[in-house]
Amino acid sequence: MIAEIGHAMLWIALALALLQIIAGSAELRGRAFVPVRPLAVAQGALTIGAFGLLIWLFARSDMSVELVARNSHSAKPMLYKISGAWGNHEGSMLLWLSILGVAGAGVALFERRLNARTLAATLVAQAGLALGFFAFLLFVSNPFTRLVPAAAEGQGLNPLLQDPGLAFHPPTLYFGYVCLSVAFSFAVGALITGDIGPAFARAMRPWVLGSWIFLTLGITAGSYWAYYELGWGGWWFWDPVENASLMPWLAATALLHSVSVTATRDALRAWTVMLAVVAFSMSMVGTFIVRSGLLTSVHAFAVDPERGSFILALLAIYIGGALTLFGLRVGSMAEGKHFALLSREGALVVNNLLLSVILVVVLVGTLSPIVAEAMGSQISVGPPYFNPWTGMFALPLVAVMAVGPLLRWRKDDGGRLRRWAPILLGIMAAAIVALALLAPEMRLLPMLGLALSVAVAVLSFVPLVGRNLRRTPLPVYGMVIAHFGIAVALAGMATESSFIKERLIAVAVGESTTVGEWRVTLSDIKPVVGPNWTALEGVLLVQRGGSSIWPFPLASERGEPHIMRPQARAFTQPPTETNEAALLTTWDGQLYAVMGQSAGDNRWQLRLWWKPLVWWIWAGGGLIALGGLLALIGRINPLHLWRRWLARREKRKYPNGRYAA
């Protein structure tokens, strides 16, 4: 019965989305017959209810539902039963729609700054998005389909996916994507009514910020998940699925900065609208690439050309529609304020252009295998393309990021720049000289990156200089912390890629080996049993000391032995083997150990990495997200918002539920 109720709720929500479009369009033409806002709220509630029912089905392992039987197993731990609800195509689409519904309800409930017509147009656009995805869900990927006869037992979940990281990684990215869809709806709404200005930008900004926070967290978490769970030891592979999440982030980062310009200075109007469309398009294209099997990827699941065609059709309608609207309206759009090249706006325009270039570089790299295939050849594009090309544009971007916040809005006399630029260049030069002396084998791009990160780390705090720290607005702190986070992450990337030490070796119990300045002894091999797997666990005694290859010798942590326990796990449902890496974190890096197969004659394969500063990459990602969060709290105080909403409820005494705008 649960499955049928969930199915019915989805159909009702679809009908409400349709009604919302009709009612909203009528309101736009001044002939309102049903209020739009409650429709959006009801639609969100129904969708999230349906998603709750799906989770319930998974929690009680109802094997009469096809989706549960295919993706779950009664022996799985409860956390993974629940996360199994969205660890598959249908469930993740329903999750997507639930978040979309909640976001739509959020706009309907809390958005008061926008004028009524633009808001109605925005809600029409939002309902249009929801309608398409409801159709997608109900017609080609219904999560509530029954299995007749019911299965006796489920077919499990890919053990690689049985990980707390996976339980939370996709939802995080989805929140990011959906917030971008709201930004998209705002842009479409503003294009329809032609009301593009600071009010529109201020309404859109929290959603862009929210999206950007979630995307940052999602990418950071995904990178860490791939790092320790896949056991390959890398933190970014330029895999199509990773790129699919990076591209919306790049666009959202650009949008975040340009929407600030529009909100504060009423400039860059067309550009902001364009970016809002591009950012959401990128998340749609990402979903399409991941789901259609267009590109081969290590992550791809649920490859199905029929679904691919459906998403492509939606893509064509939404993106094509929005861009057509843009083409029609851009001519009549008021131009916005002007500014000098040397100004905060100028720096932000450079930032936007560089981000867009990087976005194009990633897009081209991701799609070139299929373009090449269309031309009749087969290529695969990897780090040798992505690293230098993105690095080449990312470094100037980071430099502009350090300088931009020092400039004044509209027009700058260059005073602060003259004071701080020599310091930036001085630190960089000193760092480059030091690196060239200490690590002459370092390649140019990482060397520049590391030097730049040191300089940027210092300069990112300059916007606070001379301010009253207690009265500095939260968004300024957010910016400072996010920019500092970029420096931290960049330092981690440059250092890790330059000074990584790797050792692949077969050792017998009792034997030792070294990696970097670590001495590793395999002291024991023992079997371990988990809830649904068995494993061989290596017990490694690791000790710092040995020959110092790392250029900056460290006094701390020398001498004391640590124990690491990497495992080679074998799952039974379905039969799969995974490597559970063991990590030892110190302040300046991580030791990474993977157990391999037996090499015969009592020896075992061990793969060891010493990765200096590697965790700084994710720490940087965390700081960036924290900066975004501070800015968001500074822009919308949730308590304040709630109180205002309650106050409005009290005041509202209009007939027929119509409320004043």
Next chain:
Amino acid sequence: MTRRTHWIAWAPLAFVGLLGLLFVWGLNRGGDRLIASHWINKPMPTFMLPAASADRPGLSSATLSDGHPRIVNVFASWCIPCRIEAPQLEELRARGVIIEGVAVRDRTVDLARYLAENGNPYARIGGDERGQVQIALGSSGVPESFLVDGGGIIREQIQGVITAEDVPGIIAKLQGMQR
């Protein structure tokens, strides 16, 4: 607004249109998207696998150049699609095709039960305990089959299950190699 800006305004749409065409083509390019092994038209990599089943000898690459074309089938008892493929292999064997098996990461007991349940069409079964031969062959999963001519050269790779419709084609191809 000048005319030129107007033209620029339509450029994103044109770009997305091109992208859309590419995607449509990509979705409809059909089933020949399998990644071919680098071993096509090359001799089998050298290997020698111990017997995985009590009543069949093991498999070594030297056997494959004895003049008879044959199928080398990479399979495993834990592989569900392999069970679906089993009747087709049985039919191929009944029609005179030599089939060699490479059992990937398998246990003797499980394999014996699998062969008892699904039939044993194999002339030899090599136990590839650590999946090394599978990796050497550039095969990405199980089941996977290689058509090897009498000289030990790999002529064709079939990824996934051999279906009933594939059977006549495979027989024709193997007969073609005989000449």
